[in-house]
Amino acid sequence: MMLRILQGMVGLLLLAQASMANAVLTIEIIGAGEHQIPVSIVPFGGDEKIAQSINEVVTGDLQRSGLFRLVDPTGKSPHVPAEVSYPDWEVRGTEALAIGTVAAQGGRIEARFRLLDVVKQTELVGQAVSASENQIRAIGHRIADLIYEKLTGDKGVFSTRIAYVNRQGKKFSLIVADSDGYNEQVVLAQNEPIMSPAWSPDGSHLAYVSFETGHAVVYVQSLYTNRRVVLANFRGSNSAPAWSPDGKQMALVLTRDGSSQIYLVRPDGSDVRRITFSGAIDTEPHFSPDGQYLLFTSDRGGSPQIYRMPVKGGSTERLTFGEGSNFSPRHSPDGKNFVFAHLKNGRFYITTQAFQTGQMSLLTEGGWEKKPSFAPNGKLILFASEGRGRGILATVSSDGRVKQHMFTQSGDAREPVWGPYP
Amino acid sequence: MKKLIISIVLVNLLAACASEPKKEPVADVSAPAPTTASAPATKDEAPRVAPAAPVKADVDPLNDPASILAKRSVYYPFDVAIVQEEDKPVVQAHAKYLSEHSNRKVRLEGNCDERGSNEYNLGLGQRRADGVQKMLELGGASADQLESVSYGEEKPRASGHDEASWSQNRRTDLNYAR
Numbered sequence: 001m002m003l004r005i006l007q008g009m010v011g012l013l014l015l016a017q018a019s020m021a022n023a024v025l026t027i028e029i030i031g032a033g034e035h036q037i038p039v040s041i042v043p044f045g046g047d048e049k050i051a052q053s054i055n056e057v058v059t060g061d062l063q064r065s066g067l068f069r070l071v072d073p074t075g076k077s078p079h080v081p082a083e084v085s086y087p088d089w090e091v092r093g094t095e096a097l098a099i100g101t102v103a104a105q106g107g108r109i110e111a112r113f114r115l116l117d118v119v120k121q122t123e124l125v126g127q128a129v130s131a132s133e134n135q136i137r138a139i140g141h142r143i144a145d146l147i148y149e150k151l152t153g154d155k156g157v158f159s160t161r162i163a164y165v166n167r168q169g170k171k172f173s174l175i176v177a178d179s180d181g182y183n184e185q186v187v188l189a190q191n192e193p194i195m196s197p198a199w200s201p202d203g204s205h206l207a208y209v210s211f212e213t214g215h216a217v218v219y220v221q222s223l224y225t226n227r228r229v230v231l232a233n234f235r236g237s238n239s240a241p242a243w244s245p246d247g248k249q250m251a252l253v254l255t256r257d258g259s260s261q262i263y264l265v266r267p268d269g270s271d272v273r274r275i276t277f278s279g280a281i282d283t284e285p286h287f288s289p290d291g292q293y294l295l296f297t298s299d300r301g302g303s304p305q306i307y308r309m310p311v312k313g314g315s316t317e318r319l320t321f322g323e324g325s326n327f328s329p330r331h332s333p334d335g336k337n338f339v340f341a342h343l344k345n346g347r348f349y350i351t352t353q354a355f356q357t358g359q360m361s362l363l364t365e366g367g368w369e370k371k372p373s374f375a376p377n378g379k380l381i382l383f384a385s386e387g388r389g390r391g392i393l394a395t396v397s398s399d400g401r402v403k404q405h406m407f408t409q410s411g412d413a414r415e416p417v418w419g420p421y422p
Numbered sequence: 423m424k425k426l427i428i429s430i431v432l433v434n435l436l437a438a439c440a441s442e443p444k445k446e447p448v449a450d451v452s453a454p455a456p457t458t459a460s461a462p463a464t465k466d467e468a469p470r471v472a473p474a475a476p477v478k479a480d481v482d483p484l485n486d487p488a489s490i491l492a493k494r495s496v497y498y499p500f501d502v503a504i505v506q507e508e509d510k511p512v513v514q515a516h517a518k519y520l521s522e523h524s525n526r527k528v529r530l531e532g533n534c535d536e537r538g539s540n541e542y543n544l545g546l547g548q549r550r551a552d553g554v555q556k557m558l559e560l561g562g563a564s565a566d567q568l569e570s571v572s573y574g575e576e577k578p579r580a581s582g583h584d585e586a587s588w589s590q591n592r593r594t595d596l597n598y599a600r
Contacts, residue, residue, distance in 0.1 A: 016480075019483070019538060110452050126459065127590050128586070138430060193572070193573065193576035193577065194541070195540050195544070195576065196541060200455050209544075211573070211576065213531075214571065215571040216544060216571070216572065216574075233522075235569075236548055236552070236570065236571065236572070237545070237547075237548045237571065238545050239541055239544050239545075240541045240544075253541070254547070255545070255548045255552070256570075258546035258552075259548075259549055260548060260549075261550075281545035281546060281549065283541045283542055283544070284539060284541045284542070285540075297539065297541070299501075303501075304501075304538065304539075326537075327538060327539035327541075327542055328539045328541070329514055343537060343538070346537070368536075368583065370539060370540070371539065371540070412542075415540060
């Protein structure tokens, strides 16, 4: 049978600090995908309250992606395939139908879910998803991922997490949250700045820059135990940590030998090796998916621009030209493009460029938009923006068609970065 | 062009003056009778505090609000880390002071406006602080009196998205250890 139990697929992160659930106030969606797939999500049978919560998460996820049109299921409520009358759904214009049941037992919740193809009258996927009872949202995200994957052919990212810094007056918090901004957990809170969080490839650790000792120092912290180590604490500034895809080495920026230069280091802080020798500001290194190259920002040519160099050394190539300056490059997961913040006439634009053509595409209308990072499926880009006078989180689809603004309850959201697949 | 430069300088000077009392409370206490202010006559502490200060007759020039040393910030144009002509006398005065007061230590804190990535600005702020450090060393201060750090754009003095705010945020602060 298609039904499989995916125990423990969800809810792996055990953060010690208190959760600040439901801190997101509003999410605004702007635009829509080119082809929206009509889909109906029938509230699951069984425990009505749990079913309702899961339904909200699933429909919220699908709606925000901009790729689906949710067709109202009112009046019909099948929970198993035998109860489905396909013509009822065909007349409503829906192409896919999600049904299922939920049950709570012994502190765990199990949702049995099926996605049906209305036109072909077949089952597309059927799974049982379970999690502990305080992780209803995780179940919803997992189901949304399955629907997304089956109907678009791309892997879903609703179950992934993001990290960002929240600044409230002089208070800085490093936050990890679900990709929709909910389920916030505080990793570090203090009265000195925190910058540049970076996920380890397996999602188990965050590297970041903290000013708690009076200057910029790079730490690596476990999200399971909250234990942390100092990655680099040399004189001047230590910053811009990045992980290699295999997690075995990191790149970072030190000023211990003069201006900001890029170094490699092991994740335990040992074996520090300098790899740029420009005397300019070289910063924001980011590894290519194959681990062979680094993108980085440098002002060696007079203004900040994007460059690429082989990790093992060799010739460095400038990638961005023309008016304005460019910052914060990151490779797309397929390695074909990179995203960066383009500054022109006092406005930042989230921009992508294909390695092959060198063609720049501005994805946003411009504003205070910084620090873009790709979702692990490459379909969405998370960045820091501004709305109603505050720093907010925002996403844009990689084709620029769908935008989303996430307003946290208070303070300025800064320095976001999308985490890996769970 | 000249007018623009002059007005920027004025803005900078005003900004520097306006923020001085908040930044460096030492300047407030510079009056010749500092002990009375800080002596709420606690029985056991009073005798220890009283004789200490009046012994030195001449005021530490660092605490003289009329001295050029009262200026503890230098300002920069956008994406520039070189100390500007108008600020050089300030840095040179601090260099001379430090060379004559080898017990004093100062932290040089580079800051930037928000136009740039946070990481690029961290590098730029460090370059600004390092530039001041180099000038202080050339003027006679010794390296062990100096520490340069950067806050990038993380600790703006003014938060507007305009030149009035940005011009205040592009600076290096000379922060003396007490």
